[in-house]
Amino acid sequence: MKALLIVDVQNDFCPGGTLAVPNGDKVVPVINKLMEAFPLVIASKDWHPKDTVHFQKWPPHCVQGTKGSDFHPKLNTAKINKVFLKGTKNKDDGYSAFEATNADLAEFLKEEEVTDLYVCGLATDYCVKATALDADRNGFETFVVEDAMAAVNKGLGDGERAFKEMWQSGITLVKSDEVLNP
Numbered sequence: 001m002k003a004l005l006i007v008d009v010q011n012d013f014c015p016g017g018t019l020a021v022p023n024g025d026k027v028v029p030v031i032n033k034l035m036e037a038f039p040l041v042i043a044s045k046d047w048h049p050k051d052t053v054h055f056q057k058w059p060p061h062c063v064q065g066t067k068g069s070d071f072h073p074k075l076n077t078a079k080i081n082k083v084f085l086k087g088t089k090n091k092d093d094g095y096s097a098f099e100a101t102n103a104d105l106a107e108f109l110k111e112e113e114v115t116d117l118y119v120c121g122l123a124t125d126y127c128v129k130a131t132a133l134d135a136d137r138n139g140f141e142t143f144v145v146e147d148a149m150a151a152v153n154k155g156l157g158d159g160e161r162a163f164k165e166m167w168q169s170g171i172t173l174v175k176s177d178e179v180l181n182p
């Protein structure tokens with residue numbers, strides 16, 4: 001059983017948002033198409049309290065219940081079976097979707113008999129990377145869909161380094177075309 005996990009495709013990470021990822025919105029049509037190939041689609045949301053220590057490292061973003069925390073308006077949310085909320089505590093960054101507090105992601109995937117997890121979304125060098133590495137550690141066959149994600153690139157080359165780190169950990173890099181037309 002395979003599943004698609006969409007990480008943090010939220011307004012604040014897209015152009016016009018408070019922590020906009022360059023080309024963050026470009027992943028939306030790719031992900032909408034990708035969803036068609038999966039019987040199970042889940043998503044994570046960065047979901048911060050307004051006084052979190054996380055905002056000492058980052059401009060405030062994805063504050064619980066604000067417009068910035070909503071999914072991008074073009075994302076086909078009808079296909080999303082369950083949403084996992086992370087970074088929900090005052091003292092946690094919650095980069096990985098496996099740190100979600102409203103439900104246990106690893107347990108959910110095991111109950112659904114997911115063996116192969118495909119990860120996409122925002123941002124490659126933070127939450128996508130952290131989530132993919134955790135998926136691998138939790139024993140899932142892990143794939144990242146390269147053209148369905150975008151990097152913050154706070155430091156030059158961070159996105160490229162993230163791909164390398166994921167690949168070196170045994171994660172498989174794939175393109176959306178290969179997933180849609182196997």
Ligand code: VGL
Nearest residue numbers: 008046058122123126127
């Ligand atoms: C993220 C920085 C801060 C992400 C979240 O979703 O990649 N990056 N919070």
Ligand code: ZN
Nearest residue numbers: 046054062087
């Ligand atoms: Zn955050």
